[in-house]
Amino acid sequence: GQNIDQPTEMTATEGAIVQINCTYQTSGFNGLFWYQQHAGEAPTFLSYNVLDGLEEKGRFSSFLSRSKGYSYLLLKELQMKDSASYLCAVTGGSYIPTFGRGTSLIVHP
Amino acid sequence: DGGITQSPKYLFRKEGQNVTLSCEQNLNHDAMYWYRQDPGQGLRLIYYSQIVNDFQKGDIAEGYSVSREKKESFPLTVTSAQKNPTAFYLCASRTGSYQPQHFGDGTRLSIL
Numbered sequence: 001g002q003n004i005d006q007p008t009e010m011t012a013t014e015g016a017i018v019q020i021n022c023t024y025q026t027s028g029f030n031g032l033f034w035y036q037q038h039a040g041e042a043p044t045f046l047s048y049n050v051l052d053g054l055e056e057k058g059r060f061s062s063f064l065s066r067s068k069g070y071s072y073l074l075l076k077e078l079q080m081k082d083s084a085s086y087l088c089a090v091t092g093g094s095y096i097p098t099f100g101r102g103t104s105l106i107v108h109p
Numbered sequence: 110d111g112g113i114t115q116s117p118k119y120l121f122r123k124e125g126q127n128v129t130l131s132c133e134q135n136l137n138h139d140a141m142y143w144y145r146q147d148p149g150q151g152l153r154l155i156y157y158s159q160i161v162n163d164f165q166k167g168d169i170a171e172g173y174s175v176s177r178e179k180k181e182s183f184p185l186t187v188t189s190a191q192k193n194p195t196a197f198y199l200c201a202s203r204t205g206s207y208q209p210q211h212f213g214d215g216t217r218l219s220i221l
Contacts (some may be wrong), residue, residue, distance in 0.1 A: 014181065029209055033209055040197075041214065041215075042212035042215060043199070043210075043214070045210070045211075048209060050207065074138070087151065091207075096157060097210065098154070099151045099152040100151055101149060102151050
């Protein structure tokens with residue numbers, strides 16, 4: 001089976017940087033995805049990591065350490081529209097993604 | 110424009126009734142998925158299909174059924190055996206195991 005852990009809720013200030021962590025235990029590993037989901041809407045893809053290291057995409061970066069079973073999503077220059085849930089999904093040996101419970105990020109002025 | 114269409118957006122179910130949620134994609138994706146989302150629970154996998162005429166149970170398949178007769182379509186039936194069906198249902202598809210999933214806008218199901 002798979003076990004994925006994320007913080008339930010985080011708050012941050014507009015313009016700041018926030019790091020959302022995801023730890024996982026899985027049999028086999030074939031990649032980790034990050035999605036953003038605004039309330040009542042569909043999740044949208046942010047990033048994918050399959051090798052160790054940092055992937056940067058504009059204001060968003062994602063890091064993976066396979067040996068530690070650990071990933072983080074880094075959001076820079078926070079904007080109010082970044083208030084959303086952030087979902088970590090791990091693909092194990094079955095190649096079927098398993099989602100964590102998501103982290104609700106609240107950005108305040 | 111290519112995408113995934115779920116309908117209806119809102120659905121109400123009476124006691125003892127089966128209801129079917131529609132999911133259609135024109136992305137030419139082989140794999141399709143159904144998830145259920147409850148508050149604070151994240152996405153839980155109900156059923157998935159990697160290819161036409163084949164589908165597999167996910168983690169919470171009891172009380173649900175699916176079919177995959179066409180590549181574009183993956184309808185989900187919530188049967189009367191599902192005693193707690195109130196949730197947000199999301200359909201997704203993707204082209205391969207290392208690709209991200211594309212999601213529909215979801216169907217919110219409630220009990221009357």
